[in-house]
Amino acid sequence: MTSISDLDIFARVARTGNMSAAGREMGLSPAVVSKRISQLEERLGARLFQRTTRQLMLTETGAGYFKRVVDILSLCDEAEDFVSRRNTKPRGLLKVTMPTAFGRLHIAPYIDSFLARYPEIELHVSVSDAFVDIIREGFDLAIRIGELEDSSLVARRLAPDTRVLCAAPAYIEKHGLPATTVNLEAHNCLVADAIEMWKLSGPEGDVQVRPYGTVRSDSGEVIRELALSGVGIGLLSIWDIGPALRSGALRLVLPAYRGASAGAVHAVYPSREFMPAKVDVLIEFLAELYGAVPYWEREIDIDKLGARQTPRGATRRIGKAAAQAVAPR
Known part of the structure; x- marks a missing residue:
């Protein structure tokens, strides 16, 4: 039967991707760590790591084994915690x-x-x-x-x-406001890398909009700064932009809509x-x-803010410049 210490060595090598680093954590030499891993693979009859001169990577079998080993080690830790209080x-x-x-x-x-x-x-x-x-x-x-x-x-x-559509006054002045979610297609939308669709909830229920724009980013902070500087429309969280909405640095776009409540x-x-x-x-x-x-x-009443920023009877048109601003598609 595989010993707990061998499982611990394997898990540390898998986490660090380096036998020397795993050895330092456990007070063992790289040679000892390498030997224990080889013995474990021999006992299991399977290769757990792909080895090259520059890197050490889990095989598909190794990745599945690692997931289960982590659970075993966690249970061992919990058992000791339980006994020792x-x-x-x-x-x-x-x-x-x-x-x-x-x-x-x-x-x-x-x-x-x-x-x-x-x-x-x-x-x-x-x-x-x-x-x-x-x-x-x-x-x-x-x-x-x-x-x-x-x-x-x-x-x-x-x-x-709670997420809302918003843009800087400079963007709105130059490109106008979309009258409906469909009109968002003619605007420069600021999109996070992992997002393909904006899921919104509004008067007609749940809708999905595919945002297009000239900039994508893997950073929420970059998206916020782009919105503040007037580059485009973002779907941003109240926890992130509350002060900007209160100060007027950002204004609501389609205030009847929110990000999906899920x-x-x-x-x-x-x-x-x-x-x-x-x-x-x-x-x-x-x-x-x-x-x-x-x-x-x-600290902020979005419904009141939306009513104040969108006067009744106001006509919102899509500016030609906005349509030209988005990326080709």
């Missing part, structure tokens, strides 16, 4: 990944209060707008925004994510029977901080 007190290293802008605006300012409440927790915060495999990368918790895909992970909804701010973590207390307390802290109606939405 260490899991009942929030302490230790807590690794969290989150989107860049949301982390900067709505988590970082409150970390001091969290650590004051739980002084035995040490935080490692990673910010990225890219999708992160929290199991492979060894994170305890991820903050994710939008619609979640089905997975083996557990998710808790922390707050709504999107939200979620805490996502591995499926475990015994959740570590350090993870649980951070989730509860954020849920308490945001509440049913988060502070960023209490």
Whole structure:
């Protein structure tokens, strides 16, 4: 039977992609790590890694084995925590990944209060707008925004994510406002890399719009700055642009429409029977901080703002310049 220590060595090599790095973590030489991996492959009768002179990559079999090994190691840790009662007190290293802008605006300012409440927790915060495999990368918790895909992970909804169409006054003055969602096709739409369709909810129910534009980006912060500078129309979150809407730096476009309600701010973590207390307390802290109606939405009344920005009887035309601004298609 394969020993737990061999599984631990395999998992560390898989995470780091480097035998020397895995060896340093465990106090073993690269030669010992290499020998243990080879013995494991021999025992299993399968190749777990593709080796070249420059890199080490999991095979398809290795990737499937890694996913199951991580679950086994997690259960072992939880069993030890249960026996020693260490899991009942929030302490230790807590690794969290989150989107860049949301982390900067709505988590970082409150970390001091969290650590004051739980002084035995040490935080490692990673910010990225890219999708992160929290199991492979060894994170305890991820903050994710939008619609979640089905997975083996557990998710808790922390707050709504209300998104609105908006643009800078300079863009509106030059190109006009779309009268309907169909007219968005004649405007320069600012789109995130992973988005193919804008899912909207409006007076006629749910609609989908395929946005076109001259700029795409993998950064939500870049999309926001492009909207502020008058480049085009964005579908952006209230938590991100509330101050800009209040100041008039951004104005609502088609104010009767919102992003689909399925999107939200979620805490996502591995499926475990015994959740570590350090993870649980951070989730509860954020849920308490945001509440049913988060502070960023209490600070602005979108319905009143939309009524004020779109006077009755106003005629909105699509400018010729806007139609010429979008990318060829």
